[in-house]
Amino acid sequence: MHLKTINLKFTIKQYLSACMLLALVSVNAQNNSQDSTLVITDSDNITRENLTKKDTVEKFTRRKADGIAAVIGDYLILDSDITKMREDAETQGVSSGEITNCQLAGRLMENKLYAHHALQDTTVIVSDQEITGMTDQQISRMVSQIGSMEKLLDFYRKEDEQGLRDELFKINKERRLSSIMQDKIIEGVEITPEEVRSFFNRIPEEDRPKFGDEVEIAQLIIKPEVPKEEEDKVVDRLNEMRDEILDGSSFSTKAVLYSEDATSARGGQMTITREDALDKDFKQVAFSLREGEVSKPFKSQFGYHIIQLDKVRGQKLDIRHIILIPKVTEETVKAAKDKIEDIRKEIVEGEISFDEAARKYSDEKETRGDGGQLINPKSGDTRFELTDIDPMIYEKVNNLEKDEVSLVLMDQNRTGQKFFKIITLTQRYPEHIADYAKDYTKIKELALREKQFEAIEKWQNEKISETYIKINGAYKDCDYNSNWLKN
Template sequence: MKRSKRSGILAVVGLMLGMLSSNAQTLVESVAAIIGNEVIYLSDIENGVLDMRRGNPRSPVDQIRCNVFQELLIAKLFVDQARIDSIQVTDDMVEGDLNMQINEAIRTAGSEKTLEEYFKKSMVEIRRDIRKALVEQQVVSEVQSSITSGLAITPNDVKRFFNAIPKDSLPVIPAKVQISIIQLDPPNNEENKAVARQKLLDIRSQILAGKSFNVLAITNSEDGSYVNGGEIGYKLKGELEKPYADAAWSLAKNTVSKIIETKYGFHIIQVIDRKGDLVNTRHILIRPKVMPDEAEKAIARLDSLARLIRKDSLKFADAALRFSSHLDSRINGGKFVSTTPSDRINWFSLDELNSEMYTKVRDLKLGEISEPFQTSDEIGNIVFRVVRLDDEIPAHRANLKDDYQFFYNAAMMSERQSSYQKWIREKIETTYIKISDEFNSCKFLEAGWLK
């Protein structure tokens, strides 16, 4: 689970998930605060402190404790409001997120056993605690949505927000480009597939003869999971490619599958463990190679198309629709969509491109089409492309004309935060709140929390 520095109301959920770290000590369940019908225990705060100190070991403990306490108080205000508004979140609503959190925790720890030893809890207890935290996260989100459901801002609001920012504080926006592509896949050559299958058969034979699957995955697999010995962690059946999932669910534990084919290439699989609807597997992936003569044919075909387009004998959009194998772009005239959406649809920074695309695009003039080149597609398979630079925005100091959406989003976020803060102040006034004297030194309590 990726963790960043926590701040503000929305960060409280990451904090609650961190409270699984109750392995440090057992505390008497002293009550730190009561908020409406909700209770915060001293152990909640101390476990949150432990979690935050892992990321900020030099921060003053007293300040961290007050920050943790403040975030928990705010979260409990939202949860108490959900009770009043009869907002309910069922376990089923968070099951997908729960499985992802568990999978990532196990992957990070290395095994279920290590995770259980770290938290001094069984997997059943860990799942229960994370599920509870995720349900509370969803409850908080539902209440926040209700608070800002009617929120809207006008262009004048965005302009006022922009004008209030000191000019020397405006961010520098990196260069962005908009491009179109025509893509050709390598021929579906059975000879290439046979070579890949044979390599995998040889690897499988070595495993059956007693060699380590992990070691052979590290030295042979063409999937990023090779660094973990091919292990991909616990997955639901729907998270896997169907042929892979079917094989994984039919295998006995620690057995090795026959060769299976997916859009990524060819795999052999070993089942490590099963937990209910989850299966943990390791695999070795071999992708069919592209022979030099096949690459030459694809490059030549793209070169012919590019020449016709440059002569205006063929429209780029028509060529994309008729010949491109890139399904997401071909129906849109070849327009390439960033896989990490930014504040501009179809716009992305150069560093979002892989190295081959980056090298070609950076040297293009507006409207120019590149020479054909070999690259990898979004799932790592070899493809051949030409790319056209459709539009570009140089790196620049943010301004309202070019970056309106950026400032609209920032202004909207500011309005949401203001709405939350206003709601919190009003909620504090009308909610029963009892806080332990132990926390009277926390400065934030002066804003109405103490009654």
């Protein structure tokens, strides 16, 4: 852990990224989805068995003119992959002088090594359906950003949409395999309080990180009431759809036409596990179904659903769902705003504390029991760095004094349902040098990450020694952190 390389004002995430510049570059490249790496196919007439043969080594030497920088197991790394990775990093603000082609090549080789061994591991399962869903979402998002499919094809220099889908499918599958393999390597890594203390004590005082301004926030939410007649309309419509589906209509088609969330574009298709951060009622219904069964309409915190279970794959379910969201009325919206204005007035005038008001009135079940206190999903504690706060409310929070209550704000959830909220600042922590007692959670995260790095390094060293690796041209002269050259 090279603490002298960090910007002491970085958040934990930025701090870790600075410690691993190559990881940052890799993420930037993935976000831009321009990696052109190809998986070896049968048409290449290359198998893992004959990769060890002398004539195959000679074949790769002859093909270096085609731009093959390295071979890692079943995967190729092209010169163009390294070039694109550099371009992607530069578009994200990384100076070309900060990274070398050798570093980029090393990072790509790590990704290929993970993916290669994921393919050999029978416990790592990545379905084509899952990757197709990811690719559909990716293309939909990119078309929205760039303006049209024609512009997107031109950007990627593809003749047709299917060619683009095929390439992105290969890229996404490799990345998913790599990600699962990395998670598998570190899943059993734990850290004790004594290890955390030892980690902190090893950091010289002058090198200890400085944490930026942090705040603790609580919120109280009031949602406009949905009239019962609107709920009844939605349930009746879902029952009609269910009857039609049971009579042979396509669930997928109805999801495309009527479902009111982002999954509608892919026919309501989802792959879920019990660990996913989904509504508990949604998961309970999904995991109670048999393959092919269609649920009756049920309510979640987002709306009303029906679910069809397509397939059970171990701990994962391939499902389709349709969500319809009952509509609020102008009258119920006004009533909700008036209610929260009255609650705010009570708090400001000292008739009730914010904590008591949130416990009594808030419509947000997740925070109501804690007096509206928010939990930072990144760290698991109650502190938020100001730079991590939603820009929409940053100004409101930044200007609040401790225990001051914001004006009424309007917000909406991911399905577009509007609600009202007020926010209070329960605590403010000025910028400070890391303190073991005050910042234990952050320090523990750093110590755990270091231990995970060590586990990954050990795994890499073991797998490099048993994996076919061929490095070509100038990349033979690189000084890699890992023993890719097997010297």
